[in-house]
Amino acid sequence: MPPRPTDTQRNPMQLPIDQVAAMARGVLATLGYDTDEVAAITEHLMDCEYRGVTYGGLARTLTLHERLARTGGRSSERPAVVHETVTAARIDGADEVGYLVALDATQIAIEKARSQGLSIVGAANTWCSGMSSFYLERVTAEGLIGITVSSVDAFVAPFGSSEAKLGTNPAAIGFPTTAEPVIWDIGTSAVMLAEATLAARTGQALKPGLAYAPDGTPTTDPTEALAGAFAVWGDHKGSGLSIMIQMLGFLAGSGVEPEYLTDHGFLMIVIDPAIFGDAATVLKNATTFANSIRSARPLDPSVPVKLPFDGSRERRQAALSRGWLEVDDVVVSRAQAIIAG
Template identity: 45%
Template sequence: MLRLKITDARAMIESALAANGYTADEPATIADHLMDCELRGLGYAGLARAVAIIEHDRRSNLTRRAITIRHESAVSASLDGGDDLGYLVAMRATGMAITKAQASGIGIVGASRTHFTGMFSYYLERVTAAGLVGMIAGSGPSAVAPHGGTEPRFSTNPIAFGFPSDGLPVIWDISTSSITHAEVLLAMRLGEPLPSGSAFDAEGNATTDPSKVLGGGAMATWGGHRGSGLALSVQLLSMMAGQHNVHGPYPEPGDFGYLITAIDPGLFGSADEFRRSVSAYVEQIRQTRPLDPGTPVRLPFERSVKIRERTLAQGHIEVADRVVETLHAFAKQTSSGG
């Protein structure tokens, strides 16, 4: 592992993206998201994801088009992502949902024809900072087997909720697969095994070999039949958002759907009172008698924020050598190989 200053890591991401077709403020927008993952201890979604983005772009030879609006009303919109990167498309969708909710009380925006939308809690921090309640669901091509099966039918299908409070927002962000696609990619890059029971090969046998998962296999769902049902619901929401290739295997390029709902709690009464009530209820949960006296009950997102604060204070992150070497190489190249 290599130790990198936070500023150097961010600059490395931006340089590699700028050398591979991303222009204007796009590298900075993407790098901010990826670095937030690194700061929160999610290395597989940080610099390693920058490598995956550039590799994906080169393999698929996509021609990125402008993000356009298919349909729009005062409270809703449907976006065509133009085969652009999901980190950029989702930021546009999130901004629109916030603006509509602030104006009309609710904003629902769907987007498709995109890929790699990232960590949903990143967007929900922006929603809750605006005093809004948020829900995001997203999906992509088939990569996850339903409970009781071994063939891919779902994507990793993350879903997330965010609620404002007078303190830290309450944000719950999960994948409905046992492991994420980014974790499988990083494990293959580093030559490491996957957790036992998390995946199948193309013949339906349990495997810990990431190359067999990516070579026609499938990840397992999280949470048994309950998680499988949640994954199905997310997939259907993604279809409503416009995702067009639900029924096929994981192709290049793969289409991803993104659906965000932002709600002004003031629709139902005092928004200030709602935030105070959330804060009071959160404190009740924290005061729950713990199963282990040495381990207090915590809420979703709290640990992630503490890790981020600690990482920012220390000023550096640790990244696998191979990831850093690959990013350095990409920064010296162009998408056409120059």
């Protein structure tokens, strides 16, 4: 199970980007990933760091290390397509980390959509696929529309309950425009697993109303939450969305009650707007609409209205411009210890 909280208070360190990336590569190398795999996973983790999703960045390498130590290391089998048509494919992830499996699924989905106008690719027997928007940026860069859902092991209580029955179950949609894409990416839980895990590592409390202890009482202790349940996002609406995402995971081949960090499902649908004959007009209309939303009269004149992913894009650009990232010292020390052996 996830780590218990330490007595250490959060003490963020400002480190050069290259140093953070080097630590991520160092931890991943100890886990048996080859050079290309290390590069692919590190790119994803660093994008999380740039965008302010710190719990999905360098801290995530600690989870990968703990998970592989618990299961005896990487499987000797490799992910493979086990069912395929001209528009669809289903991948057996062979218990490989989702950062790699979902990347392969994305490439297959793009190629099939380019050829057929529409594709759907599912992957199961995988875990930790990270940010769906990372993959949708690749889809929208090709002028394609992407939709993803991910079903994971139970950490979330359905609306009206305090018992974990649902995964954090992210959903995302990416739409290209003639300028920047619009990418909406959410988890359907009030707090994400990686977020609670990092809070436990650094001894930080969760905000009230986000989680339940094992006995069903509300808690702000991340360790109790990890052993109990997270609240669902969006009350009954978010609960319904999460339930349907879990069921779509069955389409990808995932299990009904997967164990901790195993047998997650990843499903991607990709659409070429040219399938209806006029991609240029679709992209033009999307661009016009996006600009209209951004120009909406703000409630606070100093805070302009933003579209999904605008904030992520700005934070990434700011991080790359300043050249440093803020990383918790607990994460840094643990990563360094793993690298040192």
